[in-house]
Amino acid sequence: MEFSSEPIISVKDAIIYQDEIPVLEKLNFNINKGEFVYLIGKTGSGKSSLLKTLYADLPFNHGEINIVNHHLKNIKKKDIPFLRRKIGVIFQDFQLLYDRSVAENLIFVMKATGWKDNAKIKSRLADVLMRVGLSSSGNKMPHQLSGGEQQRVVVARALINEPAILLADEPTGNLDPEIAEEIMNLFKEINKSGTAIFMATHNHIFLNKHPARVLKIENGKMLDSSKEIFSFSFKYV
């Protein structure tokens, strides 16, 4: 018997644009609730563009994308914040605010996403810090943390609104292999508790060590490991 629930992301005949130039064409894939999916491809192949389109940071007009029950085609500007609150994003280019403490970074997001009750804010803050193993670091400034710890805070920030899916754009890109492994394990734990994960990565060790479904972008098209067999490797240009 098939799992009867709707996919959390469904993409049909989509074209992803960067500056009016199509980067990816004829995209078709679904991601189900609780699934763990890798997104791989050469630098410049369009991984970030796809993820940005999914959190409505790039305009989307060709094809159909439904994500956490929002249609992205012609989405109204005023609906975008509410879409973003339902997905957790680990951005490639937006890190922590370095002028304020870890707790203030997280509270900043809560306030920005409509949290008002101080007691709830405090308890949620403790929850997410505990989930990423940083319970005692709330008052530290980001620069007092190691790179791995900073990335844990970024993950905690993405988890604040209990998203059904995390979109992660090369979350281990700048980390040492052991630290990257720790972060990967953190993602697996989060995934075990039911949150779907869509992770763009360059890290081939993960693909072998933590096998999961792989979507690969090659020559502007997408290959899906759940439908076809292909090599995960590619040449850097």
Add this chain to the structure above:
Amino acid sequence: MSDSLKPSLRKKKLGSYPYFTVMLSITLALFVIGLFSLIFIHAQKLSQIAQENIEVNVILDKTIQENQRKSIEKILLAQPYILKLNNTPQVKYINAEEAKKIFIKNHGDDFTRVLQDNPIHAFFILRIQHQYSDSSSLSNIAAQIEKLDGIKEVYYWEDLITKVNKNIKIISIALGSFAIILLVASVLLINNTIKLALYSQRFLIRSMQLVGATKGFIQKPFIVRACLQGLMSGAFAGALLFGLLNFAYREIIYLADLNEFESSIIALCILPVAGAIIGLLSSLRAVTKYLNMSLDELY
């Protein structure tokens, strides 16, 4: 090891907002607007006084009867264009004897020595409200009065009036264009100051946007702050100008004669309101601009 290698612990706040610069430039801009308003108010009053000093002489027939003269006076007193000072219509009757004295005083020639009879007519001197001081209104008024029985002629110094009106017009146009230029320059200055101040906040705006803050939530604190700054700067500029106004009224006697202190105060009270409104519109524009920018455009 030198001290300079110590890591700086006090990191500058991300996008720290330049409070002092913003307040200073808004205060300056509003001060200029306010100062000009005061000049404008007093210049306006000055030209009004010049126009109200224009006199229209209504020369009566030599043969006129007292009751006829009275009825003419009554009609004149009731006219809407007659200037009223302290509720008294400015209509003055000069009888033939007084008219003769005035003539002799002006011309220094006692023609009564030659002539038996006093040839000088009695007349009324009218002062006209400034709204009616243009040439065409005056000639209408004159024509109207001349239709009355017992009037010989209505006389006013047309050349002078044309000149006065022309000068007032030139000065008004000059002041008016200068006011518009100043106003536009000041609004642009405030607008740019706020835009620059918010430029330092663009990544914060972007961050809020990325994590799912609504437009209103992002705009509100920036708009409230700009409004308050406009309000306070306006109050500050108003207070400075109030001091200046007081000083000027004390030191310059002619200013006190113009008696525009109260309307000046009202104009100064508008400054904080204007500051708040300009602050609101400028910040709204700037935040909306940064909200609609992509990350590449922000860098």
